[in-house]
Amino acid sequence: MSLAGRLYKLQQLDLELQKKQQELSEVENQLGDNKALVSAELRLASQKEQLEDARKKQKSSEWELEDLQEKIRQIDSKLYSGKTKDPKELVNLEKEVKGLKSQTTIKEDILLGLMSLTEETEARVKTTAGELEKLKKEWEQRQETLRPRKSEIEIALAELQEERERSAEQIDSEAFGIYERIRITTGQAVVKVERGRCLGCHITVPTSQWQKTKAGDLIQCNNCSRILYLE
Numbered sequence: 001m002s003l004a005g006r007l008y009k010l011q012q013l014d015l016e017l018q019k020k021q022q023e024l025s026e027v028e029n030q031l032g033d034n035k036a037l038v039s040a041e042l043r044l045a046s047q048k049e050q051l052e053d054a055r056k057k058q059k060s061s062e063w064e065l066e067d068l069q070e071k072i073r074q075i076d077s078k079l080y081s082g083k084t085k086d087p088k089e090l091v092n093l094e095k096e097v098k099g100l101k102s103q104t105t106i107k108e109d110i111l112l113g114l115m116s117l118t119e120e121t122e123a124r125v126k127t128t129a130g131e132l133e134k135l136k137k138e139w140e141q142r143q144e145t146l147r148p149r150k151s152e153i154e155i156a157l158a159e160l161q162e163e164r165e166r167s168a169e170q171i172d173s174e175a176f177g178i179y180e181r182i183r184i185t186t187g188q189a190v191v192k193v194e195r196g197r198c199l200g201c202h203i204t205v206p207t208s209q210w211q212k213t214k215a216g217d218l219i220q221c222n223n224c225s226r227i228l229y230l231e
């Protein structure tokens with residue numbers, strides 16, 4: 001195989017290596033990406049706090065209502081026991097009951113509102129907990145698929161790396177240096193010549209160079225400096 005041919009083969013290995021490294025980093029990103037899971041966990045924690053708060057408020061509203069009802073019962077028993085005879089006191093007691101009853105109506109409305117808030121929050125917690133469960137399962141499944149994929153890529157990469165080293169050993173250091181320099185600046189150091197044109201820049205290659213390339217010399221394109229290769 002000509003020197004340009006060996007460099008072309010080395011380039012194919014380098015491109016394959018690049019592709020595999022890209023795949024590896026994509027798999028690693030996916031393995032590490034738990035943003036959706038973390039955000040669902042945070043959402044659930046905050047909704048649980050809201051639920052606890054709503055339940056506390058409901059409980060204390062229930063107690064306030066019970067206190068009011070107890071007060072009304074006590075006054076009612078005074079009113080209807082017959083022990084209180086003083087008409088003025090009776091009128092006052094009736095007034096007090098009336099006031100307490102209107103307070104009760106207000107408190108009952110508040111309690112109803114708090115009860116529906118608790119119910120809504122409970123429903124939200126349930127929904128988020130379900131979503132979190134689903135996300136966890138998906139996450140675990142993804143880990144199970146991606147871990148072996150990662151190992152496969154790592155093995156392929158190691159093999160390619162070895163093959164690349166073997167290929168590079170067959171190329172003299174000067175040519176290897178030229179190859180690496182052009183690779184860094186242009187991304188692709190070796191290009192084929194087809195129908196007399198350099199496939200790197202599409203400029204026609206002079207016949208003399210074309211012939212030297214054919215003879216196996218290491219020739220670079222006059223225009224783009226890439227190493228020319230003829231199959």
Ligand SMILES: [Zn+2]
Pocket residue numbers: 198199200201202203221222223224225226
């Ligand atoms: Zn060129």
